[in-house]
Amino acid sequence: MTDRQGHHRSTEGHRGVSKGVIFAVIALIVVVALVVGWFSLRDRVSDESDAAAQTCVDGDAQLNVTADPEIASQLEAIANKYNETKPVVRDSCAHVAMIAKPSEAVRVALAAKDWDVAALGPKPALWIPSSSQTLNRVAAGVIDGDPKSIASSSVVLAVHKALADELTGRKAGWGDLPGLKGISVPLGPGSDSTLLASEAVAAAVANAGFGPLSEEAARSGPVVAALSQLVTNSTGKATDTAAALNALVGEADSVQAVAVTEHQLSSAGDKVVAYKPVGATIVADFPAATLNGEWVDETQSRIASMFVDFLRQPEQAKTLSDAGFRTGEVERSLQPAAGPVLDQLANVLAHPTLGANTTVLLDVSASMSNPLVGVVDALHRYVNGAGDSSGFGLWTYSKGLDGPKPYHVDVPLGPLNRNAANSALTAVRSTPVTTDQAYPTLIDAYRAAVAGFVAGRTNSVLLITDGPDDDSTVNGQQLLDAIAAATDPSKPVRVNVVALGAAPPQTLRSLADRTGGSVTTGPDAGAGIAKALTP
Incomplete structure (x- = not known):
């Protein structure tokens, strides 16, 4: 009796595990496997996307940049550094190509129907002229967004020391330039300092303070007469600022003074010095402007934005500073006039009366x-x-x-x-x-x-x-x-x-x-x- 009971208990202890439990365990294993597989697949896809980006599946994308010759060599060196980082933008290998052309020549060409590639190179997606004044004279719609200054250089009067001492003694201002004997006023491409100086002269004559100069003031008799006298009294045969400065340094053509940027003057040696006329400071601010046109696609615009940000980083700013440009905030200066005002000043310089x-x-x-x-x-x-x-x-x-x-x-x-x-x-x-x-x-x-x-x-x-x-x-x-x-x-x-x-x-x-x-x-x-x- 006892043996039979014990045998019965032994039989009960060997019952099988519930089927529900088994199915639950299997289901859990399947879910875990699916989750692990999904994360693995996601990481794989992400890795493949990164790899595809790094291999530039959309090929190469070149950003054509045209810069004023005064700053182009420094920008080309910075562009080479940027290219060495092998930037990838929108699945394209980005490359920056720099070319130097006078700001005025580019401004005129942008207004023309046909771009002369032989004379000016590829039409740029990013343009860095000498000043915001040049940009203000460009037709509406050509510039995309807000240009950013990457460096600056004040406009001064390059003179021999004896004349600098004389001008300092009588506290000569911009309004005195039209009566200055021996001043050279070049008007050809590469003479952007002339227009900037003429704007300062006009502002002084019109008592415009820090500006901006109004169109009414630009057309007034005193301003027209002052700028006309400035051009009429011009000495020498130079058609650009560099040639006029060389004539001054070489004491040729009776040139006694010429408006230049401080950076331009830094390469002239110790024979001439800077005189800063009394009145509002005027600067060449070298704005970087992305252009808007059918020749500029979204990838180029993106590269342009990234390159401008790169230009404004401390390391690149130091490169420009070491070359004689100013970076960062500048002293209060004359606000650039509107395009029609600057056109009026340029017209008077070209056709003085x-x-x-x-x-x-x-x-x-x-x-x-x-x-x-x-x-x-x-x-x-x-x-x-x-x-x-x-x-x-x-x-x-x-x-x-x-x-x-x-x-x-x-x-x-x-x-x-x-x-x-x-x-x-x-x-x-x-x-x-x-x-x-x-x-x-x-x-x-x-x-x-x-x-x-x-x-x-x-x-x-x-x-x-x-x-x-x-x-x-x-x-x-x-x-x-x-x-x-x-x-x-x-x-x-x-x-x-x-x-x-x-x-x-x-x-x-x-x-x-x-x-x-x-x-x-x-x-x-x-x-x-x-x-x-x-x-």
């Missing part, structure tokens, strides 16, 4: 009694602001102001005499006469202007009227014929008209067109007079 030589014909008939106050104020402002080389004459007209003549010559045309001109303007009064004789007055004034013609200036007659209400015996055609007969092609004189009332008759419009003048209408006498008297 030593101010205006103008005879003003001022209607003083009864209807002018109210507008006369604003007109006289505007003429006072012109007289006080005109360049010293300007010529000025003032005739008032109505009827019978000087015996049988309908006009009176208050100030004969000649070199500007501010005291005489201001005194005559202060004495101007309207007459009770309601009509005038503008046409015979115009004929006599035009003849006098041709006789008093001054070469190198803008010679003109300016008619200011709210009419005319001419009741003379001279009709419109006779006026046009008389002016045509008095015209001398070698002594061109413009006729400008400022009409303060209704639109002037077609006769005056025709006269202005034939002589190269202009017609300005509207109640704002100041704006019309300023426009008409701008050389």
Whole structure:
């Protein structure tokens, strides 16, 4: 009985494991295997992606960079260092190719329809000109994003020490440069310092402080006269800054001074020194600008961004600093003017005129009694602001102001005499006469202007009227014929008209067109007079 019971217990102890437990264990093993396999597969895919990237599955991608020659050699050395890092951008092996071309030549070419590869090399995706002023003159849409300055160099005057001491003694400023004897003003490609210096001159003459210089100031008589005098007084035959500096160092062509960057001056040796004119500092800031066009793809834009970041790293900044450039923050300087302003300055440099030589014909008939106050104020402002080389004459007209003549010559045309001109303007009064004789007055004034013609200036007659209400015996055609007969092609004189009332008759419009003048209408006498008297 006992044995049988024991045998029974032995049989119970050898029962099999539950099938549910077995299935659970197997399922767990399968899940673990799947998880391990998934992570292994993910890592494998990641490793394969990294390997594919490092082997540049999309091939090579070249970033063409054009830089101003002043900084190109240093940038090329930095580009070589960048290429040595074997950068990979968007599955492409990136390579930076640097070429040096004058900033102005590139600016002009970007505005042209066809890029001259033979002259300028490949069209760049990244452009590093000498200054933000150059970029400001480029058409909208050409620059992608915000350019970043990679280095800078202040513009100074390179002179011999004796002249530097003299200029220091009299605290000469930028506004004194037009009267400086022996200054060289090169205007060809590679003369970017000239435009920067001219902007500083214009800002000083216009009392613009740290700027930016306005378009109105750039077109004003004093600025136009100052820049024209600067160019007219230029010494030497150099067409670029480097050649002008060489002439100064070699004491050739009577060159005594030339505007350069501090970096350019650092290579000139110890024969010349820097003089920094009093006034706002102006700098060449070498901005790196990514270009926007069909020749620039996303990969090149990405490479350009990465390369600019590389250029601005401390190690590369030290390379530029060791070469004589400034890096990091610079002292407060003149804010770059807008493109149209800089275009105006460049136009004056290319086509200088030593101010205006103008005879003003001022209607003083009864209807002018109210507008006369604003007109006289505007003429006072012109007289006080005109360049010293300007010529000025003032005739008032109505009827019978000087015996049988309908006009009176208050100030004969000649070199500007501010005291005489201001005194005559202060004495101007309207007459009770309601009509005038503008046409015979115009004929006599035009003849006098041709006789008093001054070469190198803008010679003109300016008619200011709210009419005319001419009741003379001279009709419109006779006026046009008389002016045509008095015209001398070698002594061109413009006729400008400022009409303060209704639109002037077609006769005056025709006269202005034939002589190269202009017609300005509207109640704002100041704006019309300023426009008409701008050389």
